[in-house]
Amino acid sequence: MSDSVTMAAKAESTLAIVCGGGSLPFAVADAAVRQGRRVVLFALRGFADPQRVTAYPHHWARMGEFNRFMSIATEEGCRDVVFVGSVTRPSWWQLRFDLRLLRLIPDIVRLFRGGDDRLLSGMAGLLEQQGFHVLGPQEIAPELVMPDGPIGTRVPNDRDRADIARGLALLAANSPFDIGQAVVVADNQVLAVEGPEGTDQAVARVAELRRSGRIRTPSGIGVLVKAPKIGQDHRLDLPSIGPQTIEGAAAAQLAGIAVVTGSTIVAEPERLAAAADKAGLFVIGVTDGTRR
Amino acid sequence: MSDSVTMAAKAESTLAIVCGGGSLPFAVADAAVRQGRRVVLFALRGFADPQRVTAYPHHWARMGEFNRFMSIATEEGCRDVVFVGSVTRPSWWQLRFDLRLLRLIPDIVRLFRGGDDRLLSGMAGLLEQQGFHVLGPQEIAPELVMPDGPIGTRVPNDRDRADIARGLALLAANSPFDIGQAVVVADNQVLAVEGPEGTDQAVARVAELRRSGRIRTPSGIGVLVKAPKIGQDHRLDLPSIGPQTIEGAAAAQLAGIAVVTGSTIVAEPERLAAAADKAGLFVIGVTDGTRR
Numbered sequence: 124m125s126d127s128v129t130m131a132a133k134a135e136s137t138l139a140i141v142c143g144g145g146s147l148p149f150a151v152a153d154a155a156v157r158q159g160r161r162v163v164l165f166a167l168r169g170f171a172d173p174q175r176v177t178a179y180p181h182h183w184a185r186m187g188e189f190n191r192f193m194s195i196a197t198e199e200g201c202r203d204v205v206f207v208g209s210v211t212r213p214s215w216w217q218l219r220f221d222l223r224l225l226r227l228i229p230d231i232v233r234l235f236r237g238g239d240d241r242l243l244s245g246m247a248g249l250l251e252q253q254g255f256h257v258l259g260p261q262e263i264a265p266e267l268v269m270p271d272g273p274i275g276t277r278v279p280n281d282r283d284r285a286d287i288a289r290g291l292a293l294l295a296a297n298s299p300f301d302i303g304q305a306v307v308v309a310d311n312q313v314l315a316v317e318g319p320e321g322t323d324q325a326v327a328r329v330a331e332l333r334r335s336g337r338i339r340t341p342s343g344i345g346v347l348v349k350a351p352k353i354g355q356d357h358r359l360d361l362p363s364i365g366p367q368t369i370e371g372a373a374a375a376q377l378a379g380i381a382v383v384t385g386s387t388i389v390a391e392p393e394r395l396a397a398a399a400d401k402a403g404l405f406v407i408g409v410t411d412g413t414r415r
Numbered sequence: 416m417s418d419s420v421t422m423a424a425k426a427e428s429t430l431a432i433v434c435g436g437g438s439l440p441f442a443v444a445d446a447a448v449r450q451g452r453r454v455v456l457f458a459l460r461g462f463a464d465p466q467r468v469t470a471y472p473h474h475w476a477r478m479g480e481f482n483r484f485m486s487i488a489t490e491e492g493c494r495d496v497v498f499v500g501s502v503t504r505p506s507w508w509q510l511r512f513d514l515r516l517l518r519l520i521p522d523i524v525r526l527f528r529g530g531d532d533r534l535l536s537g538m539a540g541l542l543e544q545q546g547f548h549v550l551g552p553q554e555i556a557p558e559l560v561m562p563d564g565p566i567g568t569r570v571p572n573d574r575d576r577a578d579i580a581r582g583l584a585l586l587a588a589n590s591p592f593d594i595g596q597a598v599v600v601a602d603n604q605v606l607a608v609e610g611p612e613g614t615d616q617a618v619a620r621v622a623e624l625r626r627s628g629r630i631r632t633p634s635g636i637g638v639l640v641k642a643p644k645i646g647q648d649h650r651l652d653l654p655s656i657g658p659q660t661i662e663g664a665a666a667a668q669l670a671g672i673a674v675v676t677g678s679t680i681v682a683e684p685e686r687l688a689a690a691a692d693k694a695g696l697f698v699i700g701v702t703d704g705t706r707r
Contacts, residue, residue, distance in 0.1 A: 289592070292592075293589070293592045293594075296588045296589065296591070296592070297585070297588065297589065297608075299588070300581070300584075300585045300588070300605050301604075301605070302585075302605045302608065312593075312611070313592050313593070313594045313610060313611075314610055314611055315610045316589075316594065316608035316610055318605060318606055318607045318608055318620070318624075319604070319605075319606055319624055319629055319630050320620065320624055320629060321629075328610070328612065328620075332610075332611055332612055337611055337612060337613075338611045
């Protein structure tokens with residue numbers, strides 16, 4: 124299929140962007156608009172930035188409002204849906220129980236057991252059963268995908284490269300357990316494994332461990348390594364990095380950040396490179412031989 | 416070898432107890448004394464409880480004072496050494512560089528790369544090279560080893576047992592990376608993986624994640640699972656639990672604690688059982704089929 128045909132096909136339907144926290148949903152929306160596509164944001168209450176959504180056609184929604192989503196999305200002429208931005212795992216009592224959702228409860232109960240990955244892929248599966256087409260942000264906005272090699276001017280040294288390899292191996296070992304997508308490794312020692320707290324908190328823990336003297340690896344050593352889980356549905360919850368990731372890594376006195384090329388989203392690549400240079404950190408896209 | 420012969424052999428030499436933080440060193444010292452053995456504590460400055468060491472023959476020492484340790488231990492007639500209690504990974508500049516240590520520097524540099532396990536087994540190896548015999552606390556005080564089955568009256572239900580199995584599998588997968596010895600799993604979701612912060616901090620994180628709403632698993636669900644690393648030298652840094660572990664698990668609203676039978680140390684078993692019952696938690700010793 125040629126690019127022009129792809130563009131025409133994409134232009135057919137309005138894109139529904141289910142919009143969580145952070146700046147990534149807007150970067151994806153802007154990319155779609157640049158391609159001449161109409162977008163509608165379904166801004167998740169409590170997560171989406173209320174200021175920034177006003178710049179786009181949008182509806183506010185709560186997690187679990189399937190019926191409302193489906194009727195509005197149909198009215199708006201959406202067939203394609205993209206989930207983007209950060210969300211907290213919802214609790215039962217936060218979900219709005221509309222009628223259609225009630226019929227889906229047996230499926231949803233299953234989704235609630237286990238990690239984020241299962242929850243998200245299950246939600247996507249439910250939407251697809253209803254006739255929607257779930258896309259990944261990287262399909263809408265390939266320009267936001269992390270390229271191979273360094274962004275910015277710094278590059279990892281041999282010790283950093285060994286830490287990156289160890290981090291990728293650990294993430295691969297943890298992958299079947301549906302934990303987080305990030306670890307911090309410094310001079311071969313694992314300093315943090317991300318859990319439900321998210322990457323920023325895991326990196327903040329390293330800063331705190333340094334302050335309290337619990338770890339003694341000298342400043343400027345250590346790498347934040349991020350990778351999607353193996354076998355993860357690449358349309359959903361791909362790892363992402365932004366300027367706040369750089370700030371956190373700098374506060375934790377790391378040498379840099381390594382993410383898997385082609386499957387990490389970078390909301391604002393130019394700002395990220397500038398921030399990395401200013402902080403004296405490397406940010407590099409690496410390929411992981413154990414994947415794909 | 417019969418028990419009486421073992422006892423006689425043990426009685427031959429004074430036991431050197433290299434004494435870190437917590438109450439475990441004193442429980443081991445008391446057990447040795449009950450066996451009629453003389454003990455000398457080498458209290459690590461900054462870690463050992465300064466009040467409690469006064470009840471035993473003791474010398475204060477800093478990490479890395481090999482020469483001092485070896486001359487005093489020899490004077491005191493010690494051949495057997497046990498390392499017990501919590502310590503922070505030392506930094507270069509905290510080590511006292513005595514002459515003998517300087518000669519060992521090439522070995523020590525290697526120890527400093529990698530995790531705690533390697534550091535400890537390397538330190539033990541250096542002592543053994545110098546003619547000492549390094550024992551595990553469980554060899555001195557078998558009565559402090561976690562037995563099979565529950566301590567206290569509560570027992571895990573089926574969901575808890577599934578969480579325990581998942582926790583043990585995750586710890587086994589992480590074992591080659593020399594990370595921590597504990598994870599928290601709740602209804603199949605991994606809530607925390609212990610890093611250098613230690614078990615108490617990892618469990619405190621779960622409490623914090625609950626408070627902040629970042630995790631939504633209902634109160635009373637979740638298990639703290641502890642296991643030694645596979646292939647770990649069982650003389651060194653075995654997992655241990657005490658009343659503060661119960662307090663932490665209760666604050667994190669877990670259902671209970673599971674540790675590997677035979678390779679976890681319990682400083683005060685009766686206090687622990689009473690604390691568990693009071694907190695409404697189970698504490699159970701489990702066998703892990705993937706080990707041994």
